[in-house]
Amino acid sequence: xxxxxxxxxxxxxxxxxxCSVSKGFEEESQVSFIAYTExxxxxxxxxxxxxxxxxxxxxxxxxxxxxxTDGGVAPDGYKRTAFPFSTALETPASIARxxxxxxxxxxxxxxxxxxPHKSDARVVKLATEANEGEAYRxxxxxxxxxxxxxxxxxxxxxxxxxxxxxxxxxxxxxNAVALIKFKVADENVTxxxxxxxxxxxxxxxxxxxxxxDMQPKLDTYxxxxxxxxVNFALADETPLTPGVEYYVAVRPDDGTNGNYLDQDNGFGxxxxxxxxxxxxxxxxxxxxxxxxxxxxxxxxxxxxxxxFDFTDAEAMSExxxxxxxxxxxxxxxxxxxxxxxxxxxxxxCANPLEATGSNFPYFDAKNSYLYIKSYRYVGLPxxxxxxxxxxxxxxxxxxxxxxxxxxxxxxxxxxxxxxEGQEFATGGEPIxxxxxxxxxxxxxxxxxxxxxxxxxxLSPKTGALKGATLTYSK
Numbered sequence: 069x070x071x072x073x074x075x076x077x078x079x080x081x082x083x084x085x086x087c088s089v090s091k092g093f094e095e096e097s098q099v100s101f102i103a104y105t106e107x108x109x110x111x112x113x114x115x116x117x118x119x120x121x122x123x124x125x126x127x128x129x130x131x132x133x134x135x136x137t138d139g140g141v142a143p144d145g146y147k148r149t150a151f152p153f154s155t156a157l158e159t160p161a162s163i164a165r166x167x168x169x170x171x172x173x174x175x176x177x178x179x180x181x182x183x184p185h186k187s188d189a190r191v192v193k194l195a196t197e198a199n200e201g202e203a204y205r206x207x208x209x210x211x212x213x214x215x216x217x218x219x220x221x222x223x224x225x226x227x228x229x230x231x232x233x234x235x236x237x238x239x240x241x242x243n244a245v246a247l248i249k250f251k252v253a254d255e256n257v258t259x260x261x262x263x264x265x266x267x268x269x270x271x272x273x274x275x276x277x278x279x280x281d282m283q284p285k286l287d288t289y290x291x292x293x294x295x296x297x298v299n300f301a302l303a304d305e306t307p308l309t310p311g312v313e314y315y316v317a318v319r320p321d322d323g324t325n326g327n328y329l330d331q332d333n334g335f336g337x338x339x340x341x342x343x344x345x346x347x348x349x350x351x352x353x354x355x356x357x358x359x360x361x362x363x364x365x366x367x368x369x370x371x372x373x374x375x376f377d378f379t380d381a382e383a384m385s386e387x388x389x390x391x392x393x394x395x396x397x398x399x400x401x402x403x404x405x406x407x408x409x410x411x412x413x414x415x416x417c418a419n420p421l422e423a424t425g426s427n428f429p430y431f432d433a434k435n436s437y438l439y440i441k442s443y444r445y446v447g448l449p450x451x452x453x454x455x456x457x458x459x460x461x462x463x464x465x466x467x468x469x470x471x472x473x474x475x476x477x478x479x480x481x482x483x484x485x486x487x488e489g490q491e492f493a494t495g496g497e498p499i500x501x502x503x504x505x506x507x508x509x510x511x512x513x514x515x516x517x518x519x520x521x522x523x524x525x526l527s528p529k530t531g532a533l534k535g536a537t538l539t540y541s542k
Contacts, residue, residue: 127157213299305314452519476490494513
């Protein structure tokens with residue numbers, strides 16, 4: 069399926085075919101339906117100044133949709149088979165015949181059709197099986213958190229549509245998502261993110277519709293992943309083409325539980341990890357609506373990169389020299405300055421919150437490295453007007469497959485099961501520091517704040533660092 073003009077709205081007519089085909093000695097029946105697209109009356113340009121145009125979607129060769137039926141005996145837990153109906157087209161078209169070949173499709177009183185097709189069985193409740201007042205309920209409806217951009221179109225796995233009918237009435241496909249549309253002006257944009265602090269924009273949901281309006285709504289349930297952002301990039305991670313339209317699907321406000329955006333900042337878009345623009349006037353996304361952000365440019369970013377050599381005894385002269393420095397309480401924060409080219413940067417050595425025993429990170433002069441006991445912290449310098457964006461650490465210890473290091477946003481209590489209670493920076497989640505001396509681990513951080521201390525934390529094994537290179541941006 070591809071986009072024609074702006075967006076997608078499909079109407080399908082379902083009918084049982086009387087023909088059959090021979091396959092060996094077994095005769096299989098064919099079930100087919102005709103699906104055709106039409107103009108979406110609700111679509112509009114919600115942002116920007118371009119005029120609204122009539123959208124339409126086109127079926128493409130090999131498009132497949134899932135059809136669920138309540139024919140036969142309801143399976144345990146209503147976990148129903150997804151029957152794949154496919155189409156064969158020489159060129160994209162607004163009308164296409166979709167066919168399922170097999171002898172196991174049972175006609176029922178109610179049908180649910182979903183695009184795109186997923187082969188695994190889903191919990192599907194139709195009509196009286198659903199909750200009171202609902203026409204249907206469909207589990208595991210997923211908007212991918214990581215979406216693949218397609219020039220002039222959308223990620224087929226992200227553009228969710230659903231249609232419902234009783235008996236053999238027409239199937240009217242409706243879009244279950246909203247779309248973000250944008251172009252880039254720069255030639256080096258390789259990735260981006262749509263985000264909002266106040267709303268789940270991607271993840272796994274229940275799709276349901278009330279009988280009185282039949283509008284698909286995506287409701288939260290269970291412990292499935294739900295994220296306040298959508299990441300996007302091309303399949304081969306090459307740069308986006310300037311001036312070409314791209315689309316990203318997001319979860320809309322379902323009209324019942326208030327899936328509203330951040331009420332102060334609305335939503336925003338990042339390109340190459342840099343915030344390009346925020347839209348505070350948009351308080352929620354609406355289903356079947358395209359939000360046109362126009363052409364975006366990545367703002368110029370000033371970066372500052374500083375390298376620190378933790379084997380340099382002179383530069384480390386004011387750091388703690390043991391895990392139990394004199395006149396220091398276990399819950400104190402020990403300042404550890406380091407001067408580079410005449411500029412002094414302030415590190416911090418710390419125990420976990422509420423620690424009763426002193427075991428601070430310290431400069432081991434004998435081995436010439438920064439020694440860090442497990443579950444201890446080293447605060448990285450905060451620089452006025454800059455935010456930390458990248459951390460590269462150089463291992464000074466031996467090989468150890470159980471040693472992990474992460475970047476946290478704050479100190480936390482020590483717990484016996486490792487990372488419980490820790491708040492890791494985005495991009496700072498723990499990774500193995502298992503190699504020997506001089507091997508490096510790298511963290512590319514996002515959503516950090518200016519003039520803020522972030523903490524290096526080792527767990528569950530003790531470790532040592534020979535150096536660090538920190539990159540800040542503004």
